[in-house]
Amino acid sequence: MKTGSQTRLLAILLAVVTLAAFGLSIANLMQESSYAAPTDGVHWAETEGGLRAYIVPKDTPAYRAGIRTGDVLTAIRHGDVAFGGDVPMPLERPSERESVPMLKLSSFEREIERSGVWSHASYSLLRNTVSNGRPMVREIAAVVYLEPTDRTDHYVQRLIALVYLAIGLYVLLRRWTAPKSMHFYVFCLDSFILYAFHYSGVLDGLDQVILWANILAMAVQPALFLHFAVSFTGEGSRQKTWRFFYSLLYLPGAALLVLRFLSFHLWSSTGRLQHRLDQIDYAYLAAYYIIAALVFWIRYRREQQPLQRQQLKWLSRGTLMTVFPFTAFYVIPLLLDANVPGALTKVALLSIILLPLTFSWAIVRYRLMDVDLIFKRGVTYTLATAALVGLYFGVVGLTAKMASAMAADRLPPGLREWGLVAAIIAAALLFDPLKRAIQARVDRVFDQKRLDYRETLVEFGRELNAQTDLGALVGSIVERLPQTLLLTRVAVFLADDELPGQRTHFKLIASHGLSKAISDTSDRFDLGFLDFDRRDADNHIFFESPQAALRLPEPQRQTVATLDLNYYVPCRVARHEGGGLSTIAVLGLGRTGEGDFLSSEDVELLESLASYIGIAIQNAQLYRRLEQKIFDFERLRDFNENIVESINIGVFAVDLEDRIESWNAQMEVMYATPRAEALRRPLNEVFPAEFLQEFDRLRAEQGLCTLYKFRLPTPTGESRTANITIAPLLNRDFRAVGRIIIIDDITDSINMEKQLTQSEKLSSIGLLAAGVAHEVNTPLAVISSYTQMLGKQLRGDEANHARLQPVLEKITQQTFRASEIVNGLLNFARMGTVDFARVDVNAMLRDTALLLEHQLRSGRVAVEMHLDPQLPAISGNLGKLQQVAVNMMMNAKDALQDKGSGRIKISTSRTSDSVEILFEDDGPGMPPEVLRKIYDPFFTTKSNPKEGQRKGTGLGLAVTYGIVQEHGGTIEASSTVGEGTAFRLLFPAIENERPRPSDSSTAAGLEGKVVHV
Secondary structure, X not given: OOOHHHHHHHHHHHHHHHHHHHHHHHHHHHXXXXXXXXXXXXXXXXXXXEEEEEEXXXXXXXXXXXXXXXXXXXXXXXXXXXXXXXXXXXXXXHHHOEEEEOOOHHHHHHHHHHHOOOOEEEEXXXXXXXXXXXXXXXXXXXXXXXXXXXXXXXXXXXXXXXXHHHHHHHHHHHXXXXXXXXXXXXXXXXXXXXXXXXXXXXXXXXXXHXXXXXXXXXXXXXXXXXXXXXXXXXXXXXXXXXXXXXXXXXXXXXXXXXXXXXXXXXXOOOHHHHHHHHHHHHHHHHHHHHHHHHHHHHHHHHOOOHHHHHHHXXXXXXXXXXXXXXXXXXXXXXXXXXXXXXXXXXXXXXXXXXXXXXXXXXXXXXXXHHHHHHHHHHHHHHHHHHHHHHHHHHHHHHHHHXXXXXXXXXXXXXXXXXXXXXXXXXXXXXXXXXHHHHHHHHHHHHOHXXXXXXXXXXXXXXXXXXXXXXXXXXXXXXXXHHHHHOEOOEEEEEEOOOOOOOOOOEEEEEEEOOOHHHHHOHHHOOOOOOOOOOOOOOOOEEOOOXXXXXXXXXXXXXXXXXXOOOEEEEEEEEOOOOOOEEEEEEEEEOOXXXXXXXXXXXXXXXXXXXXXXXXXXXXXXXXXXXXXXXXXXXXXXXXXXXXXXXXXXXXXXXXXXXXXXEEOHHHHHHOOOOHHHHOOOEHHHOOOHHHHHHHHHHOOXXXXXXXXXXXXXXXXXXXXXXXXXXXXXXXXXXXXXXEEEEEEEOHHHXXXXXXXXHHHHXXXXXXXHHHHHHHHHHHHHHHHHHHHHHHHXXXXXXXXXXXXXXXXXXXXXXXXXXXXXXXXXXXHOOOOXXXXXEEOHHHHXXXXXXXXXXXXXXXXXXXXXXXOOOOOOEEEOHHHHHHHHHHHHHHHHHHHOOOOOEEEEEEEEEEOOEEEEEEEEOOXXXXXXXXXXXXXXXXXXXXXXXXXXXOOOOOHHHHHHHHHHHOOOEXXXXXXXXXXXXXXXXXXXXXXXXXXXXXXXXXXXXXXXXXXX
């Protein structure tokens, strides 16, 4: 048993050898085509005193020059040839020619190659004759005109080689797992090398490779063939036992290979020696072929298994059909040095093609049961076709002759040819009905069984199409199939409803010939082998022996053995989605009543019948599903009506004329209008003008339209806030038949949102006020206490008391005033309003920068401003927006204190319908964990400020965030440690706002400038 790595290595090796052999064969063909080797057509062999002609075929240059079998060539004189008319004539005088003695075949080959094609050579020959009853030797001379070597046989052999290679590849790729398929491919590849490689005579490196590859292929091919024959049907254990015997089969070929090597390198490589070795090679080839044919025949007579018996029957007959003509017309004449006509030689060569055909037929196991039927039918149709063709052309020729004779007498000379053409066409048209009648009669005589099956199939198909009950349909199938095909066992397996992405499962639903015990336990069957929807699935599954389905998993093997069915044929139908075919059922069939397998014609007709059965089953299932869908539709309609009536959203529909067609219960409650008063009434009689105006505005728009927070007055005088969705109402053809309006009453939700917003606002302000009270009241209390204590201490000092008492009173008053401010802030948390007005952002930023000029200058911070002169104004509270700018600048200034100096960049720009303010600094930046908390109240990084920094309260960015949200804007922060921080603020711009000239000029004056404040 080969491992996976061994199999891959063998496959790679075979691929490399195959490509190399194919490439060398092309190179050999090109080399042979470009080199024309001269020849005289004689088979010469060394003898005493020269070269003896042992075969002189007729119609060769030597035969035409008078050379006959038995003549001995002693010398050659050669020269140029001049062509005059059709006969070549020598130019030089005989005295100028060079005479070369011929003692070896190699010398002869060099001399005729030196002369070249279409040149002449003068042969000196000795011929044994009888004169006056006495034998004598006579010297004769002959002028031979050399011709190119006829290499037609090489092209025929190359064609045979391609057939071998193509069949070998087909068998290997189609059934690479079949027993002996790899061996068969090696045999075909070796045969390809044997018949495609031919020594051209150029004597270069390529020619040497071709020669030795051909010799090696000749030594191995017969042994491969006999090895295949001996081990074709053997068991694995037997093959291991006989492995030594198999190796002995290759010893004769190895011996012949050694002899060839010795003949080239150690012995005198004479023509006679090479000819004898060629004779031994072909004798070895024929002997092995004959032994293989006998092995096939003996095993065929002894084999009991029906399938293997059919294989061996076809192999033995095919091998005999190959071996007999090849041995009789090619090998034996070669051994006897006999002169055989070229036609018989070509027939012998062409017979070699039958060998790979029979082998591939047996290995692939395709229609082996029909070999006799196919052979007999082929002969029958060949004879019938020949008779029809002869009769057809006889009638056409006779009709054309008569028409031509009539045309010659009655028609003008210019129309006679056209009359002949018209007569032939008319004869062809008249003959077509006759041809059809004869063809129908031939089919009736030679194919009566198939025609009867077709009639039964048509009748059965009509009955199936008329059946809509699935149970009755399946019962009819298992009843009629045994009667039609004479089967003993029939079963029908039905596919479960297909689920997306899941594999189809089958179950046994009806059977004939199966026991009740099998039918009752069918739920436990593993029918996974019935997977006909995969890409490489066959049209049917055949088990020669259901009890020995070794290629299947154990549960499936037990199922196949229990069912004891030999054929499984899928009933395929077109998929409703995705295209292609799907298997809706599978027919299982056993053997006939006589124990025979079905023929291929039976299987083909059964596959056709399976298509009818599949359509009939699909129709029955569709009919049953249709009934179920009608029931489901009625139930679903009631269910949908219940849903529409039960939902807490108002739904009604209008037709194309704006008449109300439906009105659910929620509409009755929300709009205070009963259903009876709304149905069939125009829309303008039920709804107010505000709604009709919006409805007409959205009428021309396609798709879904929504009115958000629309105030809808009701007939009771109440106003409701609702989200109204208007959508087209489509039928099954996607045509608009009206509109559907969905009214979601959100009045209560709006009120709750307002309350929630106010609560969140108060909660935020309260949180802020609490922080302020905590942070401010404590130092105020300390200041007030110490001020009062200082005032009491100064009462004894009249001079200082008079001078400092007014100051202390002012301090006390201001602390009380600050306390009052904090208390006012707490009171503001309970209720407050903010006034919005038009705000020039550029002016606000410049004013803020000037306001903080001293603090920024003392901190050595430069402000760079890039203000867009075309910036529109925004709606907001100037004081609060200025507070935001102050917080941004002061935070940046505090961050830059660690560096000792720095720069703040402030820029403005317009983005679509918003105003963007960007604050950037080149300070130390913030890590991500700090950046996530910057908006949390009381979160600060300045709890321990350095000199020059403020102590933070953690409320600056929290207040800033609240102000930005209050103005309908957004704030985004980004920071990189070591590079700086940027805050991006977006505020909605006032629509159609254009900058004032003064604003633009002022902003332009600061555009791009660095202001050191």
